[in-house]
Amino acid sequence: MPRAGSSALQDFCRLNVDLLSKSGVAYPQLPRLCSKKFAAAACNGADFSYYICNDPGLLRRGREGLAPVIETLRTVQASHVIVSSEFFFGAPADRLATVRDAFKDAGLPCGFTFTFVNPMSGWSRATRST
């Protein structure tokens, strides 16, 4: 079954931090927001995206809950910061909007580059750039 390549991109980013840095791209490790533990995979946005999708904290605390991630990203010296996770795909729209607005207000405009997969593999592969 064909796939879209998100894991390949994540592996590439994890293994080529220096190369990316020379081109002004950062692939940072983010502070943990969830109590859930994730496998030590190349995907640097697993915890963050899981928090957005599933953690009631985002609804309860709103933007405040995102502060540790935003503070980390604000310290990164790069023209592009990549945060990647398949969990972003399928996240509730209202929560994504909360994240978008919080980032925007913090001076971190964000976009979404999404490579769509073949129908037989079917599911989500998303990579977000900020």
Added chain:
Amino acid sequence: MKSRDLTVDVNEYLLGTLPEMRVAGATGDLHDVFGREFELALYDRDQLKGHDICSDFFGRVGVELGPFENPSDVNASANAIEIEVLRHFNRLIEHGLWSRRNSRGFLRFAKKGRVEGPPIGRFVRQEVEEAVRRRADEEVAEIKARFFPDLGRPLFKRPATTDRLSLDDFNESKLLRAIVGSMLSVVHPGKQEAKAKTP
């Protein structure tokens, strides 16, 4: 599909995903939230910049990378024997005898041990494949109508149908050989290489 986490037969897994499939809806949500900052691209290996997903992606976000090497087998799909072994191992998770983070390690061992097998797609039953195609066609039609209305061709090439196999062919001895071979590749790497070179 995330084959590394399977605990059930691939057919059961696929049928279980159908009610949850909302590719068009989720894509629409992203577009609604991010607007012009959202870019949707069709995955077509022949059309990728440099025929490479990394070059293509960074080109899309406006970053020119210097020269780099990206092995063609990076993150290669697990074959059916590897997935079947993992499926059984994953059932040990609730007993605390295995964790999902072990699966990547196992696949590395399996690669060293040269565990070979057919792709898992050949084990999808015909009726399951047809059910997946029907459901996916609905999603794809919705996406085409919204995001690619002027494209004068189908969004995707339909994968060719291949000969079907049965997971019943995978008896315990075959799986056991895969497991033992993988572990031996770590403990006695030389023996595995010597064995592989034997005609």
